[in-house]
C-alpha cells in the first residue's frame with residue numbers, strides 16, 4: 001500500500017494550529033481570571049478609570065466587535081471565502097486565533113464601571129456562587145471534549161493534513177450531556193458569567209450582553225446544523241435548548257412509548 005503524499009505546507013499549517021491552540025489556552029485561562037477577578041492584572045472589576053457613559057460605550061463596542069467576529073467567521077459563506085486563500089486545514093485554527101485575539105482585546109480594553117448590584121456576605125452563599133462559577137467553566141471544558149476537542153480547536157484538521165490524510169467531517173453526535181440539553185457549552189458560559197457573589201454594573205452589562213449574544217448564536221448555529229444534519233430537527237424537538245427537563249423520559253422509554261425501534265447512537269440523544 002502506498003503512503004499518502006505529504007503536503008509541502010503540512011508542517012507550517014500544523015505549527016500554526018498549535019500556536020493558535022496555545023493562544024486559545026492562554027485566553028481561556030485569562031477569561032477565568034478576568035470574569036472571576038482572580039490573579040490577572042486587569043479584570044472585569046478593576047478600578048474605574050473613565051466616566052460611566054464612556055465606559056459603557058467602550059464596553060458595548062468591544063462586546064459587539066467580538067460578537068460580529070465570532071458569528072461572521074462561523075458562517076459557511078465566510079469559511080468558503082477563507083479556504084480560497086488558506087489551506088482548508090488551517091480554516092478552523094484561523095477562527096480559533098481570531099476569536100482568542102478578539103477576546104484578549106476585550107479583556108485588555110475593558111473599562112470597569114463601579115457600582116454594586118448585589119453583594120452577598122453570607123459565607124455559604126458566597127461559596128455556593130463561587131462553586132457555580134467553577135462548575136460553569138468545567139462544563140465549558142467538558143463539553144468541548146464531548147463534541148471533539150481536537151476538531152473544535154483545529155488540531156485534528158491540521159494533524160491529518162500534516163499526515164497527508166483526508167479530513168472527513170465529523171458525524172453529528174449527542175454524547176453525554178448533549179442528551180440533557182442541546183447546548184451544554186453555552187450553559188457553562190451562562191453559569192460562569194452570572195454566578196458571582198458580587199455583581200457590579202460592569203459585570204451585569206457583560207452578563208446581559210453575552211446572554212443576548214448566546215441566544216442569537218444558538219439560532220445561527222442551529223440553522224447551520226440543520227442544513228448539514230437533517231436529524232438535528234428531531235433532536236431539537238426532543239431535547240431542551242439550555243434547561244434540562246427533569247421529568248423527560250429517557251430516549252429508550254420515548255421510543256417504546258411511540259412503538260419505535262431504539263437503535264440509533266447518533267440521531268437519538
Ligand SMILES: C[S@@+](CC[C@H](N)C(=O)[O-])C[C@H]1O[C@@H](n2cnc3c(N)ncnc32)[C@H](O)[C@@H]1O
Nearest residue numbers: 143147172173174178182183184185186187225
Ligand atoms: C462552541 S461549540 C458549541 C456547541 C453547542 N452549541 C454547545 O453549547 O454545547 C460550536 C460548534 O459545535 C458544533 N456542534 C453543536 N452541537 C453539536 C453536536 N451535537 N454534535 C457535534 N457538533 C456540534 C457546531 O456545529 C459548532 O461548530
